[in-house]
Amino acid sequence: MSALQHHHVVVESDTGSGKSTRLPLWCAQFLSQKNQSKVLVIEPRRVACIALADFVSQQTHLNVGYCIRFESTIEADTDIAFVTPGVALRWLSSTDDVDTHITMQDFAIVMIDEFHERRWDTDLLLAILKQRHSHRLVVTSATINAAKICQYLQDDHQSVCHLLAQGKRFHVELRYLARESHHLPSIEGLEGRVYTAVESLLIETQGDILVFLPGKREIQLCMQLCQRLAQDNAALRCIGLHGGINISEQQLALTETSQQRIIFATNVAETSLTIPGVTAVVDSGLERRTMQRNGRTVLSLQAISQASSEQRLGRAGRIQAGVCIRLWGANAPLIKLTPADLQREDLVEPMLAAATVSTTLQQLHFLEPIPDKSVLSATDRLLSMGAIDSQGSITAHGRRLFPLPIDTQFAHLIAAMPDDISRELMIDLAAGLSVAGRLYQLPKGEYELTRLKQWEPFGCDGYLLIKLIRGGKLDELTVDATLLEEAKLLSRQISSAIGIADPAAACRNIDLLSHQDIRTNWLLSVMKAMPDMAFIRRAKRQQALGNGYSEVQIARDSRFDLLGATDTQPQAAIVFDQFSLPGEGSKQTINLATCMAPITLTHLAAAHLGTTRLNLDGSLSHQGLVTVERVFSGRVIDSWQQAAEPEQVISTIVKQIETEVIFPGLFPQLQIDINAWNIYVALGLAEPEALPIEVSRYLPEKLQALGVETLDDIELIDCQDLRFDGIPDWQRQEFDEKYPLNLALADLKLRVEYIATSKRIIVHYADGGRKAGPKRWELPVWKGWRISYRKASRVIEVN
Numbered sequence: 001m002s003a004l005q006h007h008h009v010v011v012e013s014d015t016g017s018g019k020s021t022r023l024p025l026w027c028a029q030f031l032s033q034k035n036q037s038k039v040l041v042i043e044p045r046r047v048a049c050i051a052l053a054d055f056v057s058q059q060t061h062l063n064v065g066y067c068i069r070f071e072s073t074i075e076a077d078t079d080i081a082f083v084t085p086g087v088a089l090r091w092l093s094s095t096d097d098v099d100t101h102i103t104m105q106d107f108a109i110v111m112i113d114e115f116h117e118r119r120w121d122t123d124l125l126l127a128i129l130k131q132r133h134s135h136r137l138v139v140t141s142a143t144i145n146a147a148k149i150c151q152y153l154q155d156d157h158q159s160v161c162h163l164l165a166q167g168k169r170f171h172v173e174l175r176y177l178a179r180e181s182h183h184l185p186s187i188e189g190l191e192g193r194v195y196t197a198v199e200s201l202l203i204e205t206q207g208d209i210l211v212f213l214p215g216k217r218e219i220q221l222c223m224q225l226c227q228r229l230a231q232d233n234a235a236l237r238c239i240g241l242h243g244g245i246n247i248s249e250q251q252l253a254l255t256e257t258s259q260q261r262i263i264f265a266t267n268v269a270e271t272s273l274t275i276p277g278v279t280a281v282v283d284s285g286l287e288r289r290t291m292q293r294n295g296r297t298v299l300s301l302q303a304i305s306q307a308s309s310e311q312r313l314g315r316a317g318r319i320q321a322g323v324c325i326r327l328w329g330a331n332a333p334l335i336k337l338t339p340a341d342l343q344r345e346d347l348v349e350p351m352l353a354a355a356t357v358s359t360t361l362q363q364l365h366f367l368e369p370i371p372d373k374s375v376l377s378a379t380d381r382l383l384s385m386g387a388i389d390s391q392g393s394i395t396a397h398g399r400r401l402f403p404l405p406i407d408t409q410f411a412h413l414i415a416a417m418p419d420d421i422s423r424e425l426m427i428d429l430a431a432g433l434s435v436a437g438r439l440y441q442l443p444k445g446e447y448e449l450t451r452l453k454q455w456e457p458f459g460c461d462g463y464l465l466i467k468l469i470r471g472g473k474l475d476e477l478t479v480d481a482t483l484l485e486e487a488k489l490l491s492r493q494i495s496s497a498i499g500i501a502d503p504a505a506a507c508r509n510i511d512l513l514s515h516q517d518i519r520t521n522w523l524l525s526v527m528k529a530m531p532d533m534a535f536i537r538r539a540k541r542q543q544a545l546g547n548g549y550s551e552v553q554i555a556r557d558s559r560f561d562l563l564g565a566t567d568t569q570p571q572a573a574i575v576f577d578q579f580s581l582p583g584e585g586s587k588q589t590i591n592l593a594t595c596m597a598p599i600t601l602t603h604l605a606a607a608h609l610g611t612t613r614l615n616l617d618g619s620l621s622h623q624g625l626v627t628v629e630r631v632f633s634g635r636v637i638d639s640w641q642q643a644a645e646p647e648q649v650i651s652t653i654v655k656q657i658e659t660e661v662i663f664p665g666l667f668p669q670l671q672i673d674i675n676a677w678n679i680y681v682a683l684g685l686a687e688p689e690a691l692p693i694e695v696s697r698y699l700p701e702k703l704q705a706l707g708v709e710t711l712d713d714i715e716l717i718d719c720q721d722l723r724f725d726g727i728p729d730w731q732r733q734e735f736d737e738k739y740p741l742n743l744a745l746a747d748l749k750l751r752v753e754y755i756a757t758s759k760r761i762i763v764h765y766a767d768g769g770r771k772a773g774p775k776r777w778e779l780p781v782w783k784g785w786r787i788s789y790r791k792a793s794r795v796i797e798v799n
Contacts, residue, residue: 185285207279677726682756
């Protein structure tokens with residue numbers, strides 16, 4: 001409280017020491033002395049917001065509330081508010097919250113908790129608040145370079161105080177469960193190794209066991225296996241803890257009971273929440289972390305940092321001596337700290353958020369400089385959406401996108417839809433793809449897949465999601481009821497945010513999903529808004545699709561390849577969602593298309609995707625028609641005939657001359673004559689104003705000069721009219737002998753290249769059985785020239 005009087009405060013203290021619960025109370029007590037009482041606490045996770053608000057409210061007479069994506073208990077008289085970073089950013093970008101009528105200006109102190117996680121939204125919030133000098137700041141962490149943070153916050157306007165509280169921790173016995181000391185954390189055989197560790201700990205501890213795992217899938221697999229341990233022990237319970245659980249399930253993990261518990265958690269339990277009763281920890285050493293790879297943000301399985309491993313170990317020694325089993329080797333080379341999001345993720349969301357508060361990422365001062373390449377990529381994407389202008393300022397369209405609690409791409413698509421039906425289709429799909437998990441699992445059996453095809457006949461992953469969100473049911477589908485309710489709630493919230501008063505309006509009728517024209521209109525609108533979401537199958541690799549910029553492979557949980565025989569498979573799709581994984585090598589990325597909407601080549605053409613070109617392989621009809629093709633990602637998606645323009649007629653005639661359909665022998669002779677002329681000019685033998693000629697330009701210009709406009713005109717032209725007059729006839733024979741383009745020596749044929757600017761000649765191997773190169777005496781005189789012989793990649797000087 002003394003430090004708050006004149007300083008920003010950086011608090012460094014061990015996990016479980018009360019940073020998240022005591023500091024807000026002391027901040028509120030400090031403000032009450034000044035007749036101010038509002039404290040804003042920014043927590044990285046929704047689970048932590050709810051749990052901490054509930055706990056702190058029980059410790060004080062003050063009004064404590066929370067605000068997360070789906071709900072808020074904050075009122076005008078709230079003294080301490082726990083909010084997620086996304087909520088705080090929305091409050092920064094507006095003058096008045098429509099639900100609570102609260103703004104950032106209502107808070108005197110802003111506390112950013114668990115800053116060591118280095119999320120992009122907390123880094124951005126700190127940079128904005130630092131720049132504004134509008135709030136007293138409290139930054140907390142258990143593992144952080146506090147001196148670096150203090151130096152970052154210190155400026156001419158504000159000093160910084162660093163407080164270090166060394167909490168009490170009981171001894172934790174550390175064990176490593178790996179065959180070799182250098183072995184890194186691994187996903188291979190993880191469930192079995194967790195089972196072994198948990199089984200051994202149950203023998204030696206009566207307290208709760210906390211198991212750290214990288215994600216929901218691993219939690220489910222390990223819980224399923226470890227349920228065997230609880231079958232014969234009624235006093236033992238297995239509990240999952242991750243961001244996707246509901247409040248009642250969350251309370252099972254956060255409330256101490258008489259039962260012994262095995263709690264399987266993601267890193268939400270690493271710092272954000274303190275779980276009572278834990279005396280043992282099993283640490284997989286793994287987490288799922290985003291990173292930039294080949295221009296895309298990919299989600300990859302990574303080993304945790306040394307700092308995170310220490311945080312996890314500390315959970316076992318809060319109430320008594322404990323045990324921590326690490327499923328890797330004692331000498332495994334873990335990185336020291338987890339890299340910040342802004343250094344490894346796409347910057348579209350941060351850039352749009354910064355623009356809403358009238359600044360740009362380039363104008364803000366961050367703890368570490370952000371990558372220029374990521375800034376340029378994000379700028380291009382937001383400009384293409386029309387969310388920012390050329391100065392980086394937010395547009396009216398961008399302001400409509402930012403409040404929507406979904407990815408910017410989906411927000412853009414919703415706003416771009418031209419009618420209510422398409423807009424609400426897009427809302428439901430965006431909601432279904434924005435929850436933290438997959439809503440359904442596809443059936444495996446042939447009969448079940450047939451039933452699914454009857455229920456949703458388009459083979460469309462997007463329509464399947466929409467149908468479920470609109471109340472459709474199919475017994476053959478395994479649906480996650482919790483995620484489905486979350487998606488429905490998010491759909492209603494998005495509808496409310498954009499002013500749709502009745503989410504159950506007629507245009508959300510499930511029967512509309514049977515109309516092909518409605519689906520076609522929606523998908524055409526999507527392609528118009530974001531053309532790069534359309535993909536077409538590769539001609540030679542049917543499991544891969546491209547769009548001219550990137551490539552995706554069909555994920556196993558997509559229905560795109562489940563419609564029947566190969567000849568009936570759809571050839572194109574709109575890819576609404578991708579899952580990117582690191583591939584082999586240091587740059588390769590594998591993009592798996594997980595939500596696909598099949599479309600036809602006709603749909604691609606109707607959306608005017610790709611480019612048009614003249615089909616030069618086809619002949620020009622005597623009716624003056626040419627064949628025009630539309631090409632998308634290397635494949636022809638449409639073709640038609642149209643009246644030929646003069647330049648198209650000339651292009652067709654040139655192609656026929658090059659392929660010797662007409663005037664056989666002319667084109668090879670033109671190549672010889674023009675190549676000789678260019679050497680003649682380069683040697684300075686021509687008039688000073690003479691220029692070299694390009695073979696590709698000579699014929700079109702010559703035909704145009706002769707007045708060719710239709711196919712019939714070519715019948716009035718003789719082959720001699722198109723010959724190239726370059727080197728004078730009386731000099732040509734001598735010139736060719738002195739500077740030949742081809743040479744035939746004993747068992748060796750050569751092609752000759754003249755580089756006149758450097759007086760160099762390269763004779764290239766063309767054919768022949770001779771192993772050695774040419775001798776100098778075998779070649780023309782070429783006085784004053786340097787001569788090289790090239791065969792494949794080998795080049796030698798000829799002396």
